[in-house]
């Protein structure tokens with residue numbers, strides 16, 4: 220009986236985990252589904268997407284980003300203005316109290332610049348994120364296909 | 372049919388062409404420089420324009436190469452990691468949905484950043500999405516002339532800390548085998564709607580729609 224209960228608890232725990240990547244926690248924040256798209260080897264730029272949930276009563280914001288695969292990592296946003304697509308740096312990204320910051324293709328992303336050798340499918344690398352309140356943590360990023368539209 | 376009816380029909384056709392032309396022009400240039408050539412939906416696209424580009428195999432690509440096969444044209448650049456992969460992935464999915472019928476289509480990715488996108492870079496980049504998608508680039512002045520004649524807006528935008536990015540039109544152009552602009556696609560359109568538009572291209576230049 221006890222072993223059945225244990226097996227049930229393990230199964231439940233497994234179901235609670237997201238299907239992809241690991242969830243990283245820091246204080247009231249949890250970061251899920253950090254992924255990037257593969258590039259050609261000579262690519263200078265890449266994009267990382269992740270979802271940050273804030274279970275706390277205080278907003279937080281990202282003050283620094285760093286990745287060993289790139290010279291710089293900067294918050295970016297793509298906007299469509301009529302028919303014209305524009306991509307530009309944004310100010311510090313904030314995560315509202317009790318809310319979430321969701322990044323996906325065609326919107327907010329973390330732009331990797333001066334890539335050192337591109338990104339290959341299946342590769343993973345740490346993205347170091349520094350929050351104003353929650354401190355610094357390393358988020359594992361998984362690289363999917365070049366045409367991926369979400370974590371794979 | 373009386374002469375009056377015929378006149379009415381002809382004038383309506385002129386009206387539709389004018390409206391379609393101005394919509395395309397308006398869509399191609401919000402706040403930006405106005406393309407010098409207005410694509411006329413009744414004429415083969417870029418007809419009378421003179422430019423010479425290079426495809427990803429270093430072969431010349433000119434306005435004379437636009438007719439021949441139904442063509443899907445996507446515009447972007449390889450150092451655009453967010454939205455350009457989405458557009459190319461949309462076209463790759465479209466080709467997959469069409470199955471064997473998709474073989475008649477010529478999917479092209481034209482760069483708005485010819486300074487950095489060499490034919491070799493374009494070849495490697497397009498192959499990440501579907502080997503059938505071919506890259507097209509060229510000398511900067513030739514590329515600018517081509518984009519203008521196709522009604523595509525692009526602008527270089529300097530970035531903090533050096534380097535630059537490109538603003539550009541999001542529209543995907545659908546040309547029939549006579550080189551006429553039949554329709555456009557937006558990556559937010561449902562896959563089934565996109566398949567139907569491409570099927571109309573495959574039906575040939577004489578087919579309605």
Ligand SMILES: [Cu+2]
Nearest residue numbers: 295306330453
């Ligand atoms: Cu960006």
